[in-house]
Amino acid sequence: MSGSAGLGRAVHGLLVSFPVALFSLGAATDAAFLRTAQIQWSNFSSWAIVGALIFGATAFLWSLIDLARFRRTSLDFLYSGALGAACLLGLVNAFKHSQDGWSSVGAFGFTLSILCCALALIAGALRYSGMLDKEAIR
Amino acid sequence: MIRKSALLCGALGGALALAACGQSEKGINEVGPTPDLPGIRQTLVPPMRIAKPVGWGDETPRAPEGFMVTALATDLRIPRQMLVLPNGDILVAEGRGGGAPALRPKDVIAGVIKKQGNTKVKGGDRITLLRDADGDGRAEVRTIFIDGLNAPYGLAYVDGRIYVAEQDALVSFPYVEGQTRITATPEELTRLPSALNHHWTKALAASADGTTLYVGIGSNSNAGERGMAVEEERAVVWAIDRVTGARRTIARGIRNPTALAIEPSSNALWAVVNERDEIGPQLVPDYLTSVRDGAFYGWPYSYWGQNLDPRVRPQKPELVATAVKPDYALGAHVAALGLSFAREGGFGGAFVEGAFIGEHGSWNRQDLSGYKVAWVPFSGGRPAGEPVDFLTGFLTDKGEARGRPVGVWFDPQRRILLVADDLSNTVWRVAPSGTAPAQ
Numbered sequence: 342m343s344g345s346a347g348l349g350r351a352v353h354g355l356l357v358s359f360p361v362a363l364f365s366l367g368a369a370t371d372a373a374f375l376r377t378a379q380i381q382w383s384n385f386s387s388w389a390i391v392g393a394l395i396f397g398a399t400a401f402l403w404s405l406i407d408l409a410r411f412r413r414t415s416l417d418f419l420y421s422g423a424l425g426a427a428c429l430l431g432l433v434n435a436f437k438h439s440q441d442g443w444s445s446v447g448a449f450g451f452t453l454s455i456l457c458c459a460l461a462l463i464a465g466a467l468r469y470s471g472m473l474d475k476e477a478i479r
Numbered sequence: 480m481i482r483k484s485a486l487l488c489g490a491l492g493g494a495l496a497l498a499a500c501g502q503s504e505k506g507i508n509e510v511g512p513t514p515d516l517p518g519i520r521q522t523l524v525p526p527m528r529i530a531k532p533v534g535w536g537d538e539t540p541r542a543p544e545g546f547m548v549t550a551l552a553t554d555l556r557i558p559r560q561m562l563v564l565p566n567g568d569i570l571v572a573e574g575r576g577g578g579a580p581a582l583r584p585k586d587v588i589a590g591v592i593k594k595q596g597n598t599k600v601k602g603g604d605r606i607t608l609l610r611d612a613d614g615d616g617r618a619e620v621r622t623i624f625i626d627g628l629n630a631p632y633g634l635a636y637v638d639g640r641i642y643v644a645e646q647d648a649l650v651s652f653p654y655v656e657g658q659t660r661i662t663a664t665p666e667e668l669t670r671l672p673s674a675l676n677h678h679w680t681k682a683l684a685a686s687a688d689g690t691t692l693y694v695g696i697g698s699n700s701n702a703g704e705r706g707m708a709v710e711e712e713r714a715v716v717w718a719i720d721r722v723t724g725a726r727r728t729i730a731r732g733i734r735n736p737t738a739l740a741i742e743p744s745s746n747a748l749w750a751v752v753n754e755r756d757e758i759g760p761q762l763v764p765d766y767l768t769s770v771r772d773g774a775f776y777g778w779p780y781s782y783w784g785q786n787l788d789p790r791v792r793p794q795k796p797e798l799v800a801t802a803v804k805p806d807y808a809l810g811a812h813v814a815a816l817g818l819s820f821a822r823e824g825g826f827g828g829a830f831v832e833g834a835f836i837g838e839h840g841s842w843n844r845q846d847l848s849g850y851k852v853a854w855v856p857f858s859g860g861r862p863a864g865e866p867v868d869f870l871t872g873f874l875t876d877k878g879e880a881r882g883r884p885v886g887v888w889f890d891p892q893r894r895i896l897l898v899a900d901d902l903s904n905t906v907w908r909v910a911p912s913g914t915a916p917a918q
Contacts, residue, residue, distance in 0.1 A: 378792045380706045387583040436523035439585035441704035441757060442779075442790030444521055 353403050354468055359396030360427060360457075361465035363389040367434075368454040371446045383445045386454065387438040390431055397428045397461065407474070414475055420467040427460035501526020501845035503760040503811075509848075510764070510866055514808035516783055520759035527589075528845050529596035530880035535903050538881060540852075541872035546826075547912040548870070549616030550905050551897065556603030558899040558906055559680070560738070560817075560886035562634035562641075566656050567893060568610050569618070571906055572886075573603030576630025576646035576679035582705065593842060596880065598902050604628050606643065608659050609906065614893065616908050622659040625652060633683025633739070635692060637721060644681035644694055647673035649719060668692070669724040672712045675699045678753075680816075684739035685721070687746040692719045693729075693770070695736030695750060702755045703779035703791045714778045716750065716770050730770045732802065734778040738818035738886065742769070744832070745860035751815035751836060752805065754782060758790075760844035764808035765815045767834065767855060767862065777802035807862040812841035813849030817887035817898070820857075826894060826911060833857045835869060835896055837884040850874045852884050852898055870898060870909060 367389040374382035404421040407413070434453035438445050446454075467473055501522075507515045539548040555573055562570045581587045605628055610620035625631075625643070633644035640651045641661070650665035671681050671694060678697025685692055698714040699705055716730040716739070730736075735753040742749050748770040754763035755778070763782040775798065777784065779791045784804035787794065809815050817837020825831045833856040838849035852870035855862050873882045882900035889896050896909040 380704060384582050387585070391584045433523065435584070439525075439583065440521060440523075440790070441700075441702045442788075443792040444790045445704070 350474065353400060356396050356400035356403065357424070357465055357468045360393040360400070360424070360431075360461040363393035363396075364427060364431065364454070364457040364461040367393065368451075368458040371451045371454045374446050375451060378443070380442070380445075383438065386446065386450075387435070390435045390438055390454075390457075393457070393461070394428060394431050394435060397424060397431065401425050401428050411474075416467060416472050417474070420464055420473055423460045423464040423467070427457045427464060430460070431457045501528065501760055503844060503846050503848075507761050509761055509810040510808050512807055512862065514764045514783070515761075516763075516786060517759060517761050519762060519789065521757065525757045525843060526760060526845050527592055527842055528847060528878075529592060529842055530840060530847055530850065530874060530878055532596065532598070532902055533875060533879040533881060535881045535905070538872065540870045540882070540898070540900075540907055540909075542870055542909050545828075545911060546909050547616070549908050549910075551611060551616060551908040552607070552609050552618045552621060552906045553904065555607060555904045555906065556600055556605070557598060557901050558607075558885065558904060559632050559901060560634055560682070561888045561897050561899055561906065562636060563888055563890045563892075563897070564636055564654075564656075567612065567890070568608055568657075568659075569888075569897060569906070570624060570634055570641070571607045571609065571899060572628075572631040572634055572643070573605055573607060574628065574630040574632070575602035576632075577676050578679075579675040579677045579699070596842060596883075596902075598904060600904055602630065604630060606631055606634070610659075611908070616910065620659065624659065625661050630679060632680045633694065635683050635685040637685045637689040637692075642668070642683060642685070642692060644671065644683040646676055646679045646681060647671055649681070649683070649692065649694060668721075669719055669726055671717075672696055675705070675709055677705070678713075678735045680735075680737055682736055682739045682750070684741055684748065686748070687741050690721055692721050693717065693739050693748055694719060695733075695739050697735035697737070697753075698778060700779075701757065702788055707779075710779075716748075729772045730774050730776065732776040732778040732780070733770070734776075736770075737816045738837075739770070740818045740820055740834070742834075742857070742860050743820055743822040744857075747860065749818065749820075749834070751809070751818045752776070753814055753816075754811070755779070755788065756812065756843040758788070759811075760846070761811045764811050765813050766805035767807045767809055767815070767818070767836065768805035771803065774803045775801050776805060783808075807855065809836060809838070809853065809855075809866065810848050812843045814839035814841060815849075816885045817852070819887045819889045819896070821889050821891075823891035825889065825891075826896075829856070829867075830854060830869075834862075835887045835889055836866070837887040837898060839883045839885060839901075840873070840880065847874060847878055850880065850883065852887060852896075869896075870907070873900075
């Protein structure tokens with residue numbers, strides 16, 4: 342493996358770490374809001390989701406470029422799919438969280454937060470499993 | 480039908496929601512004492528339509544047949560509310576307040592979008608005096624009357640003193656008739672709630688006997704989304720003793736009372752109030768109401784009486800049970816910012832008894848509403864009949880904004896209506912044509 346490829350994989354891994362952490366945080370702060378009705382929890386969720394989207398979407402685009410450039414295994418497609426789905430649902434959730442008061446989360450927002458969290462965890466697990474980019478290395 | 484479209488909106492979301500859900504439906508009466516209240520429509524993206532500012536060019540606002548409109552003064556620095564002094568001099572409060580910090584990504588984005596519809600001029604933080612002694616519709620004297628204020632808005636004159644509601648305090652200045660500049664240090668009557676100042680304007684009116692000053696204080700959020708801790712003594716009207724500065728809260732839950740005025744036949748206090756956004760293009764109607772002592776007008780828990788706003792948690796059912804309905808709906812999102820009653824016969828004809836309402840105009844619906852001065856006819860001190868357009872032309876045929884009306888002031892001595900326009904930074908003067916006093 343060349344140095345630049347190793348650096349690229351490291352940066353890609355760092356990018357994915359943000360949606361993993363921030364979508365999880367968003368689900369937790371949503372739960373805190375629904376339990377307490379303290380609006381600051383919902384505000385935290387809003388920023389967490391936007392942060393997750395910025396880094397997650399960058400990682401997703403990166404993965405698409407890799408898919409186009411190299412022959413990949415189905416695990417790579419699964420990774421891209423999970424990350425892309427997390428970003429899509431996260432975008433809807435960002436708009437949901439822009440509503441006011443209780444409507445900023447509600448059942449729909451919390452459901453989206455949990456789905457985003459689960460999808461980001463799947464993508465992260467695949468990313469760090471060492472099972473991706475197999476074709477590219479060979 | 481409404482329910483179906485609400486479901487559709489929820490399913491489509493995103494950009495589609497903008498087009499599908501921001502449009503108002505025909506056949507829904509938005510005005511008068513018993514407006515129709517369609518079901519709540521929340522969308523993922525609130526419908527936002529900002530009328531692009533284009534300026535007046537050679538145009539002026541359009542008044543009914545028999546009236547003429549002139550620009551009394553231009554190039555002001557965000558004119559808001561006005562006051563005509565006993566000698567006919569006109570005071571114009573200029574400024575922009577607020578500046579609540581952004582709490583969410585939405586606040587950042589919405590702020591940038593809404594800015595597109597406003598003037599780029601910096602607020603004056605001052606009061607300008609205009610004098611049109613010859614009655615030709617142009618101010619031949621123009622001075623900076625009081626400078627160095629903090630977002631002045633409401634103005635009142637009682638017994639040799641000028642009262643100014645700044646965004647954080649009610650202050651007064653001694654005044655001698657004919658004076659064109661005041662440099663005296665302001666005397667503070669009372670502080671006004673100013674933390675955050677999401678809605679910063681402080682409306683002001685003096686009671687008919689001059690003993691009491693009423694101040695309208697807007698809410699610190701759209702619908703309580705900054706938490707209720709910051710809403711202490713917000714969305715209220717205060718009655719302040721003019722001598723002692725002692726104050727009493729006479730109305731609560733009155734979201735954003737942007738202008739106050741005394742109805743001349745009953746001497747009752749009336750207000751125009753801006754209601755909440757983002758639950759539909761035809762919710763909630765802004766309103767004109769008498770300010771009933773001790774009344775709770777619902778905000779944020781309920782609207783137009785006891786209709787619950789589901790966004791507010793925890794709810795307060797025992798408080799909502801006491802919520803009263805306002806007197807008269809002006810239409811959803813019209814952003815009523817000006818209120819002045821005709822008095823002493825008004826303009827005569829169809830404009831003898833009633834209220835002029837300055838409507839700044841909407842952002843939260845696809846079909847623009849407001850952007851005009853409306854006339855609400857009164858009879859026996861109460862609204863009687865449909866509102867009619869008095870001053871229009873603030874929008875072009877393409878839905879661009881030439882101007883946006885704010886404060887209005889009917890001057891019975893000179894039989895003129897003044898309208899402040901904070902987009903073109905103009906004060907317009909409307910007078911019956913052909914009746915200008917001889918020079």
